[in-house]
Amino acid sequence: MTPGDPILFVNNVTKRFGGLVAVNNVSFEVREHEVMGLIGPNGSGKSTTMNMISGALKATSGSITLKGHDLTRAKTFENARFGVSRTFQLVRILPELSVLENVIAGAVFGHKRRWGAEAEAFAAGLLERVGLAERITAPVGSLTYIDQKRLELARALAGEPSVLLLDEWLAGLNPSELKVGIDLVASLRQEGRTIILVEHVMDAIRSLCDRCLVINSGTKIAEGTPDAVLSDPDVIRAYLGEG
Numbered sequence: 301m302t303p304g305d306p307i308l309f310v311n312n313v314t315k316r317f318g319g320l321v322a323v324n325n326v327s328f329e330v331r332e333h334e335v336m337g338l339i340g341p342n343g344s345g346k347s348t349t350m351n352m353i354s355g356a357l358k359a360t361s362g363s364i365t366l367k368g369h370d371l372t373r374a375k376t377f378e379n380a381r382f383g384v385s386r387t388f389q390l391v392r393i394l395p396e397l398s399v400l401e402n403v404i405a406g407a408v409f410g411h412k413r414r415w416g417a418e419a420e421a422f423a424a425g426l427l428e429r430v431g432l433a434e435r436i437t438a439p440v441g442s443l444t445y446i447d448q449k450r451l452e453l454a455r456a457l458a459g460e461p462s463v464l465l466l467d468e469w470l471a472g473l474n475p476s477e478l479k480v481g482i483d484l485v486a487s488l489r490q491e492g493r494t495i496i497l498v499e500h501v502m503d504a505i506r507s508l509c510d511r512c513l514v515i516n517s518g519t520k521i522a523e524g525t526p527d528a529v530l531s532d533p534d535v536i537r538a539y540l541g542e543g
């Protein structure tokens with residue numbers, strides 16, 4: 301789907317941890333229906349940026365707004381209400397709940413607050429969507445790694461997000477699972493989801509992203525199409541190091 305108007309505005313955002321500036325005066329916009337890749341070497345500030353959008357961390361300065369909601373001033377739990385859902389670098393699912401219950405939890409605490417039978421039917425539909433229809437009543441402990449990833453994705457989608465944050469969602473998959481994972485994200489793109497993708501798998505970045513933002517040592521160093529940024533000498537230098 302062709303990207304529409306910008307809905308997420310990150311304005312001059314800085315995050316300090318004591319003396320360390322993890323994110324340094326970064327600004328960008330994300331348009332509706334756009335898949336934006338956020339890339340950069342290890343420790344460059346990608347997860348910190350995602351955490352500020354999701355509300356897990358508060359910016360030291362700057363502002364983040366989504367469809368007119370000020371995420372920077374919101375309480376942590378309000379970011380989901382305002383339309384942000386995410387997956388985590390290390391899968392986080394609720395081990396004492398079933399597959400279905402995990403996704404219902406996402407619907408109940410999400411953007412639109414569905415309850416009861418409505419939440420259950422909605423969650424079941426999403427499990428089918430991510431390829432987990434057969435495992436609906438399974439205990440989460442019995443899931444394979446890729447199925448845990450599918451579950452986390454279904455739970456994030458259950459929040460009916462305006463923007464979906466995928467933090468290295470493809471990490472740790474073997475080559476055949478990776479293809480399945482990329483196809484699944486491609487199908488989300490196809491249906492017009494707005495996504496920020498933090499990813500080290502460059503094939504995924506090239507095939508999935510409309511646009512990429514590159515950060516290095518907390519500072520934005522490039523922005524553009526995947527092909528343009530990945531051939532940018534500053535970006536190559538950041539990844540490979542000087543010399």
Ligand SMILES: Nc1ncnc2c1ncn2[C@@H]1O[C@H](COP(=O)(O)OP(=O)(O)OP(=O)(O)O)[C@@H](O)[C@H]1O
Nearest residue numbers: 317320321322340341342343344345346347348349
């Ligand atoms: N809670 C924290 N307290 C102190 N320093 C932190 C904290 N979280 C992150 N940092 C530091 O901030 C910098 C940016 O980290 P961040 O995790 O955002 O990088 P990243 O680009 O996501 O890295 P990776 O690709 O390895 O996941 C790093 O130097 C990291 O050590």
